[in-house]
Amino acid sequence: MFVRITAALAAVLLPAAARADWRHELSGVTVPDVVGDMCRGAERRVEQDGSDIFVQYGTDAEPATLYVYRSSHPNPALWFERTRIAMLGNVGAFDGSAAPRPFTLGLAGAPNGLRGAFALPGRPWKSTAVAIAQHGEWLVKARVTSQTLDPAGAAKRMDALLAAIRFADAPKSASLPLTAPAACADAATFAGKPTTDDKLRGTGAAVGVVALAEAHGAVSGLAGKPDEWCREEVGELAKAVTYYRKRDGSAWTALLGDAGVTASAYAFPEGVGAKGAAVYLNRTGPALLVETYDAMPDLRTGAGAALAVMAGQRKPLASIGTKPKS
Template identity: 35%
Template sequence: MRTTTGLLTAALGAMLATTLPATAQQMGKTIIRTSATKPYRFRHSRLAVPAVLDGIPRTSVEALGADELDVYARYERGNDMITVYVYRQVSGAVPVWFDRARHSIETRADLFGTVTPAMVATAFTPPGQATPSGLIGAWSITKPPYRGTALALLPLGEWLVKVRYSSSTLDGAGVAARMPAVLAALDWPKNIATGPVAQPIADCATPLTFPTTAQPVRDEQALTSAAITGGLFASLLAKATPEPAVTSVLWCRDPAPARVGGVYRANAATDAYLLAFTDSGRGASVAPDAMGVLLDEKAPPRWSVSLDDLGATTSYPPMTALPRPDQVIAALEGPALSRTSTWGKKRQVDVNSAMVGSGK
């Protein structure tokens, strides 16, 4: 078994990768054996995808990482492609991850040329659900071989489903018109839990203010306490039965710059944020250390920093004030305090004894 620090370094390397091929390589990609003529049912979410979707044959089903927490089915016919992704929701919400996907499309001139929105982010009611909990958007593209691409993202219990359709013959509006039929052709589970209404991301009305005094906590006793409480808190959250939120959290996009990803705030919070990486559901959470205050009312205010992967939560040394995004990324590139598995029957908490016992 690798050391805690080694595990965290590998996980961080995968999450901070800026391209999908690099991410797949670092996280480990597994080909799932399927029948070429029969539907494939995703192991955990129970969503089933057909062998042919909108006239395009399924060519592969692949998983990133362990435990099939991030799986996708690929359909290809010439240059036309549909990809159905299913991955575990561990942080953020549909609007956040849709916005990261939108950003990756609209800022990749090297891949797509000039990208023009054909349908701005629009809420829709997914098959089998009762509320407009999903978001859909579409874009026209000028760089061959594609003319248009569309994206739909929606919740499925504790999972997120993302469908991407790119066409060499249809522009953005044409691909968007095909998406309802594509979604309807998937075999959705019965009795899907009601998801919260999805509201497209907007800029935050007031930007975050970052104190210049924010520094990593270095006191050995405080680090030991943070390692233990952070791991236990993550373990308790993981053991709780996941219940999809019924009430929408209004997320907004903060302009704070970051080397990787984007900054998002729930209900315009002024003391917490999510640094969301790519659009794969992974990110870093920053918030006041409420657990530390409960254990020691005299302790000075601290801000916890954690890395949310699909199967584990990793805690890092807390900060003395709200840290800037680049300070968070710097923390993630250093040694961690603890790693808590959040998936499976065995919910293990690994404490980095070298970090909490040496006074670093």
């Protein structure tokens, strides 16, 4: 508490030029150390290279958290609902029926984010607000939770935090459409089995170039053309996974958790000389070829193999592409 009071006094007594800023070098995101009555606390790195990082503002009773991470399929519309469901597990059920509102963050030329504020059901939390915006391959996500404020108050606190965020430059590409696929009209059945065929593995590595491009936000994929995809219900898996299937059955992508990690399956296109499919794990850098199959695998089979690679329980077959750290 003493540290936070001292920081607040310093914000009042020191001239503006003397106040420090928190800067994330890889993305160019910069935020003052003091935003209104919120003082910056600890910075934590999920990935040591700085590609997934968050910083805490406020107090334990009135926390505000800012996350900056390089995301697979970096469309806020895909990740807002995934984050809302994750929050449900962390802070309890709440009414999330209201549609999120678009907003513009940083130097984007059009709305590049979605936000919402919600009432929480009981003690100790009274309300929470969340905002997610795209900056190229980066997502900037903010969470404000309060024990005293109603949703309107949490939204106002979020206003201050978002207004304080600055970017070093404009995004290099246009923002993706702030829409997510609609629900599938029916379910699809996939039954592909793993294969050790070297030809299929070689084809899987080649098709991985497409997986890499689409995971990093190419307009040809899920994030850029959501109307070509649909969302399929997955029962109890919905607490941790959101599952999107291409309407023609040639691909699917599963959002794993709420931190930008996905597993994707692609059927090999005609003309490549092999019939089959492959699953990839998409994180902050290369696309990892997880496994090849004689046909499209189902969600449990493919995502389960990707999670095993993510957990270090098995090694990927190949790493496709490299990404610079900036």
